[in-house]
Amino acid sequence: MRNLLAFIAVIVISFGSACYYRGWCSIEALPADPGHSAFRVEIDRLRIARDVMDGARAIQRILATDSRPEADKGAEKTPEGDRTQPSPPTDNGVKVRE
Numbered sequence: 001m002r003n004l005l006a007f008i009a010v011i012v013i014s015f016g017s018a019c020y021y022r023g024w025c026s027i028e029a030l031p032a033d034p035g036h037s038a039f040r041v042e043i044d045r046l047r048i049a050r051d052v053m054d055g056a057r058a059i060q061r062i063l064a065t066d067s068r069p070e071a072d073k074g075a076e077k078t079p080e081g082d083r084t085q086p087s088p089p090t091d092n093g094v095k096v097r098e
Contacts, residue, residue, distance in 0.1 A: 019043075022047075022051060023044065023047060024043065024044055024047055024048045024051070025041060025042060025043045025044065026041070026042050026044075027039055027040070027041050028040050
């Protein structure tokens, strides 16, 4: 049970750190009564949506450039005059009855 709680804590801290780093949220201290603490957390939903859309477009561009058929990729790498004939099969020491 402790391992599960530690795992959840790591996930929450990682997500919060990433949100703060990307500018998706901001945290600021507010004045409070003596002995009390007050914080305000603001989440920028528009920036999150824009960053997610930019990431989706980047992934689509990567997939679009890698989605060409394998035959096309091989044809670009090898020039026409550079193709060689396959070597004939060898018997590998096996005797064949005729």
